[in-house]
Amino acid sequence: MSVKTPFYYYDLTLLENTLEAMSSAINNPNFKVHYAIKANAEDRILQTIKNHGLGADCVSGNEIKKAIALGFNPENIVFAGIGKSDEELDIAISNGIHSINCESIEELVVINEIAEKHDAIANIAFRINPNVDAQTHHKITTGLNENKFGIPITELDAAVDEILKHKHLALKGVHFHIGSQILNLNPFANLCQQANNVIANLKARGIALEHINVGGGLGINYNNPDSQLIPNFEEYFKVFEKFLNLDEGQTVHFELGRSIVGQCGSLISKVLYVKKGANSKFAIIDAGMTDLIRPALYNAYHKVENLSQTGDELEPYHVVGPICESSDTFGKTELPTTTRGDYMMIRSAGAYGQVLSSNYNLRERAATIYSDEQSLASCIGSEKKAQTLEVV
Numbered sequence: 001m002s003v004k005t006p007f008y009y010y011d012l013t014l015l016e017n018t019l020e021a022m023s024s025a026i027n028n029p030n031f032k033v034h035y036a037i038k039a040n041a042e043d044r045i046l047q048t049i050k051n052h053g054l055g056a057d058c059v060s061g062n063e064i065k066k067a068i069a070l071g072f073n074p075e076n077i078v079f080a081g082i083g084k085s086d087e088e089l090d091i092a093i094s095n096g097i098h099s100i101n102c103e104s105i106e107e108l109v110v111i112n113e114i115a116e117k118h119d120a121i122a123n124i125a126f127r128i129n130p131n132v133d134a135q136t137h138h139k140i141t142t143g144l145n146e147n148k149f150g151i152p153i154t155e156l157d158a159a160v161d162e163i164l165k166h167k168h169l170a171l172k173g174v175h176f177h178i179g180s181q182i183l184n185l186n187p188f189a190n191l192c193q194q195a196n197n198v199i200a201n202l203k204a205r206g207i208a209l210e211h212i213n214v215g216g217g218l219g220i221n222y223n224n225p226d227s228q229l230i231p232n233f234e235e236y237f238k239v240f241e242k243f244l245n246l247d248e249g250q251t252v253h254f255e256l257g258r259s260i261v262g263q264c265g266s267l268i269s270k271v272l273y274v275k276k277g278a279n280s281k282f283a284i285i286d287a288g289m290t291d292l293i294r295p296a297l298y299n300a301y302h303k304v305e306n307l308s309q310t311g312d313e314l315e316p317y318h319v320v321g322p323i324c325e326s327s328d329t330f331g332k333t334e335l336p337t338t339t340r341g342d343y344m345m346i347r348s349a350g351a352y353g354q355v356l357s358s359n360y361n362l363r364e365r366a367a368t369i370y371s372d373e374q375s376l377a378s379c380i381g382s383e384k385k386a387q388t389l390e391v392v
């Protein structure tokens with residue numbers, strides 16, 4: 001039975017294969033991945049990831065609560081965020097999560113107060129701003145001096161002085177995150193150099209760290225998803241194997257989001273109208289920036305495919321959504337002759353897609369369909385394309 005559009009379609013087999021590839025790429029037993037829930041927080045996505053043995057990287061009290069409700073062990077949960085509320089810190093401390101990644105000296109004082117209230121000792125990792133250029137879109141760069149995240153590396157000594165004053169805080173680790181959608185691995189090597197300096201500085205002050213958290217950020221291929229459905233995790237982990245100087249027993253934590261879930265999700269939409277504009281032909285679809293805001297927010301490119309037409313001759317179309325904003329566009333692309341009622345597939349939408357949706361214009365939110373519940377061909381009422389679609 002065909003499904004009302006727009007909807008998010010998740011290929012759980014691809015997700016499993018991606019997780020499998022990621023685990024096989026890890027050669028060091030001290031490397032551990034916490035999935036960044038912010039990328040996609042749909043229940044079955046989280047369950048699949050949890051069942052695969054990953055921990056959870058959370059950025060809000062609600063993410064911590066959801067992770068615990070879905071069965072993640074608090075021992076495998078980390079919590080970051082530059083503006084954690086007292087209530088959120090309460091949730092983190094009362095659940096005894098693995099680590100609170102502290103982003104300012106000011107925050108240390110508040111965490112100590114809340115931990116004292118719970119008669120607990122909060123495990124802290126300093127989130128350090130390493131001033132490393134991630135060479136990605138400026139809106140998703142997080143580790144430069146001008147960015148709001150983390151304790152400036154120049155304030156490290158002062159942060160140590162502060163934490164040593166507080167009885168309810170234990171410094172267990174350091175945390176870095178330089179940005180997202182990083183395809184050139186050199187910035188990760190630069191991050192390792194900075195991390196090594198920080199580890200050495202802390203060691204000189206008598207602090208032996210238990211874990212080094214290098215954040216997430218590995219990118220995916222948006223331009224040609226089928227050429228690389230699974231990111232090159234081997235090359236990624238190798239950088240840290242090679243450049244990070246670790247002491248015996250130190251663990252390295254990763255917080256991957258996009259690289260795990262990005263390619264397994266697609267946004268499926270229907271063409272409402274094809275209209276001739278002054279300069280281009282518009283394909284007006286029933287999904288918009290309320291369902292997938294990345295193009296409007298970052299000029300991000302997502303490949304758009306017409307699932308209903310198979311012709312080889314392509315024509316230029318400007319694919320746009322129905323929202324009353326000019327930025328509500330999925331960009332210009334070449335498609336077979338497209339008509340009203342055709343199904344469109346917006347690829348690589350598994351990360352930062354559904355989680356960032358809104359009900360602007362009082363639109364309904366897109367439904368979620370998983371590949372083991374219904375095939376994509378059946379969702380769009382076309383068994384004809386079933387074989388092609390199974391592999392997506």
Ligand SMILES: Cc1ncc(COP(=O)(O)O)c(C=O)c1O
Binds near residue numbers: 259
């Ligand atoms: C602190 C932190 N960790 C992890 C992530 C996940 O990043 P990505 O989805 O690029 O792997 C983010 C998002 O950029 C982040 O801000």
Ligand SMILES: N[C@@H](CCCC[NH3+])C(=O)O
Binds near residue numbers: 038180181294351352
């Ligand atoms: N929302 C961004 C990624 C931000 C990552 C969170 N720090 C994107 O869609 O690319």
